[in-house]
Amino acid sequence: MKRLLLPWLGFALVLLAAPLVFPQSAALSLLSQMGTMVLLCLSYNMLLGEGGMLSFGHAVYSGLGAFGAIHLMNRMAEGALAFPMTLVPLAGGLTGALCGVLLGYLTTRRAGTTFAMITLGLVELVSACVLMFPEVFGGEGGISGNRVIGEPVLGISYGPQIQVYYLIAGWLLVCAIAIWALRATPLGRILNAVRDNPERAAFIGYDPQRVRYLALILSAFFAGVSGGLSAINFEIVSAEYVGALRSGAILLFTFIGGSAYFYGPIVGGVVGVLFSSWLSAYTQAWQFYLGAFFILIVMTAPGGLASLIDQGWRILRSGAFDTRMAVRAIAWLAAALPVLAGLVLATEMAYQASLGSLAEAPLRWWGWTVDVHAPLPWMTALLLMSGGVAALWCWRGQGGRS
Amino acid sequence: MTAAVALSLQGLHKAFDGNPILRGVDLELLAGERCALIGPNGAGKSSLFHLVSGRYRADAGRVTLHGVDITRQSPQQINRLGLARSFQITSLFPRLSAFENVRCALLWTLGYRYAFWRRIGRSHEASTRALAVLQQVGLAARADVAAGELSYAEQRALELAVTIAADASVILLDEPTAGMSRAESAAMVALIREVTVGKTLLMVEHDMQVVFDLADRIAVMDNGRVIACDTAPRIRANEDVQALYLDRRRHG
Numbered sequence: 001m002k003r004l005l006l007p008w009l010g011f012a013l014v015l016l017a018a019p020l021v022f023p024q025s026a027a028l029s030l031l032s033q034m035g036t037m038v039l040l041c042l043s044y045n046m047l048l049g050e051g052g053m054l055s056f057g058h059a060v061y062s063g064l065g066a067f068g069a070i071h072l073m074n075r076m077a078e079g080a081l082a083f084p085m086t087l088v089p090l091a092g093g094l095t096g097a098l099c100g101v102l103l104g105y106l107t108t109r110r111a112g113t114t115f116a117m118i119t120l121g122l123v124e125l126v127s128a129c130v131l132m133f134p135e136v137f138g139g140e141g142g143i144s145g146n147r148v149i150g151e152p153v154l155g156i157s158y159g160p161q162i163q164v165y166y167l168i169a170g171w172l173l174v175c176a177i178a179i180w181a182l183r184a185t186p187l188g189r190i191l192n193a194v195r196d197n198p199e200r201a202a203f204i205g206y207d208p209q210r211v212r213y214l215a216l217i218l219s220a221f222f223a224g225v226s227g228g229l230s231a232i233n234f235e236i237v238s239a240e241y242v243g244a245l246r247s248g249a250i251l252l253f254t255f256i257g258g259s260a261y262f263y264g265p266i267v268g269g270v271v272g273v274l275f276s277s278w279l280s281a282y283t284q285a286w287q288f289y290l291g292a293f294f295i296l297i298v299m300t301a302p303g304g305l306a307s308l309i310d311q312g313w314r315i316l317r318s319g320a321f322d323t324r325m326a327v328r329a330i331a332w333l334a335a336a337l338p339v340l341a342g343l344v345l346a347t348e349m350a351y352q353a354s355l356g357s358l359a360e361a362p363l364r365w366w367g368w369t370v371d372v373h374a375p376l377p378w379m380t381a382l383l384l385m386s387g388g389v390a391a392l393w394c395w396r397g398q399g400g401r402s
Numbered sequence: 403m404t405a406a407v408a409l410s411l412q413g414l415h416k417a418f419d420g421n422p423i424l425r426g427v428d429l430e431l432l433a434g435e436r437c438a439l440i441g442p443n444g445a446g447k448s449s450l451f452h453l454v455s456g457r458y459r460a461d462a463g464r465v466t467l468h469g470v471d472i473t474r475q476s477p478q479q480i481n482r483l484g485l486a487r488s489f490q491i492t493s494l495f496p497r498l499s500a501f502e503n504v505r506c507a508l509l510w511t512l513g514y515r516y517a518f519w520r521r522i523g524r525s526h527e528a529s530t531r532a533l534a535v536l537q538q539v540g541l542a543a544r545a546d547v548a549a550g551e552l553s554y555a556e557q558r559a560l561e562l563a564v565t566i567a568a569d570a571s572v573i574l575l576d577e578p579t580a581g582m583s584r585a586e587s588a589a590m591v592a593l594i595r596e597v598t599v600g601k602t603l604l605m606v607e608h609d610m611q612v613v614f615d616l617a618d619r620i621a622v623m624d625n626g627r628v629i630a631c632d633t634a635p636r637i638r639a640n641e642d643v644q645a646l647y648l649d650r651r652r653h654g
Contacts, residue, residue, distance in 0.1 A: 189506055190506060193498060196496050196497050199493065202481070204481060204506060204568065205482045206478055210516065211516065214518070
């Protein structure tokens with residue numbers, strides 16, 4: 001029981017303490033986005049990791065859940081409906097689940113590649129529908145709402161971002177525990193069985209289609225909750241919420257985190273938001289970095305970041321981590337950092353050069369000016385990369401990761 | 403004998419792309435009897451298994467299980483009515499532990515169905531029964547090992563465990579000793595005998611030693627038909643069977 005409780009207490013503590021460590025408003029909005037993305041990735045992994053269902057359309061459920069939530073908020077603002085803001089994400093979840101009931105019935109009839117293809121079609125279909133019915137979905141501009149409605153309850157108006165953050169954190173904690181608990185239910189186990197061998201699952205009495213369908217409805221519920229939280233957080237829901245890009249991001253982040261581990265999507269969601277929201281504030285090339293990082297992870301650690309964490313944890317616990325290993329790790333970092341520095345320098349210069357129809361387009365970095373048309377910075381970048389790669393080569397030659 | 407008929411096949415036909423595989427199979431299994439299905443490769447034994455267990459649909463004919471027509475039922479429906487089968491090529495849940503494999507096979511029978519509001523660990527009945535079955539097939543010590551990481555013989559034993567776990571009354575085993583050494587095969591025969599006590603068993607088998615050891619009756623298939631079904635001595639004396647096997651020897 002202790003082994004079970006401790007990680008959850010730790011998780012709750014992190015959620016509780018995060019805004020105290022990063023109280024800036026930018027950090028707070030970043031943390032709020034992380035919360036919703038983590039929940040979305042967790043719900044996605046119910047399909048990918050637990051059920052072996054590679055969906056390219058998971059954003060459909062969170063997006064439609066978000067639309068449900070924003071409509072409810074607007075009815076509440078009109079005074080047509082009395083409903084506590086705290087429970088609006090639940091309405092988002094129910095909307096998501098309802099969409100799961102309707103759409104999942106079609107998508108889950110097949111598994112494997114066919115399932116993946118159907119979900120791809122579904123995204124296009126739903127995206128088109130969202131633009132076709134502007135009265136419901138607000139067209140290109142989307143639908144905006146207001147999360148501050150009526151008098152504050154117990155001092156909570158959800159006006160300040162910190163209150164929204166804690167709303168997200170609370171829902172995330174509850175939903176994460178629920179998703180975790182679902183794994184240890186009969187349906188959860190049979191879902192694993194269907195993932196491993198759907199045919200055999202049928203011969204032990206289970207209908208694999210039914211199992212996938214139920215899993216999808218549950219997953220769509222949690223995706224909808226995440227969508228509802230996003231609606232409260234941003235107070236606007238637009239067509240891109242259901243789009244292929246967002247679906248792709250969920251898939252990417254979950255893979256980066258590691259779908260074979262329960263906490264993989266948590267890591268993936270956090271890292272993903274760091275890339276898409278934090279890094280994007282500094283560089284336009286963030287998608288390039290995200291793509292490169294994704295390829296790096298898939299090639300070097302197919303189990304995702306969680307598998308690296310797991311390996312590290314095992315080494316630490318077995319007491320095998322000694323000075324030699326520490327030196328090796330530091331040596332690796334010392335070799336990898338120049339590669340990264342060179343790569344970033346080259347990428348940024350290339351981006352700047354592509355923008356530079358103006359005669360002079362120097363790259364400015366923290367008061368540091370780089371002339372992207374001069375040969376010296378390019379040679380520096382090349383030198384850094386080749387030096388680092390050579391060092392990594394030597395590092396491998398001396399025994400690799402062991 | 404006046405024992406009830408457990409499984410009855412009547413005039414089963416099946417063709418693939420116009421090629422007839424089964425051409426009117428008739429077979430009746432009495433409750434509690436062990437029947438071996440033999441015959442040359444391509445005789446239609448495995449197809450017959452797939453048809454009875456619901457993986458294929460019959461083009462014509464009828465299959466009844468304890469008097470219930472199961473001809474048009476899905477594999478899961480047939481399983482719920484009390485028929486379980488194993489596979490010639492091991493078919494397990496590779497990423498789940500041996501214990502989970504067996505426990506999953508028990509869930510439907512224990513009434514858990516698609517429940518997602520109950521904790522599986524709370525069910526002592528499921529755990530105890532799963533462990534008992536693992537014990538029976540000699541895998542208790544390997545309960546926590548992922549099925550995909552077990553040795554071949556262990557996987558075959560687990561295949562049997564998953565098949566018998568839910569206590570189905572009719573059991574279909576598809577070449578349970580395929581690819582095994584003599585000693586492993588003998589151990590498997592003993593095991594099958596033990597776990598199928600009181601059950602109706604239909605088994606495809608190539609190893610005649612296994613067939614004569616286990617079976618009360620032997621059904622011989624050739625060219626999509628059951629050409630004889632009788633006790634071992636009578637099958638040995640059967641002229642059609644002799645012709646079939648002599649013929650094969652002469653040509654092969």
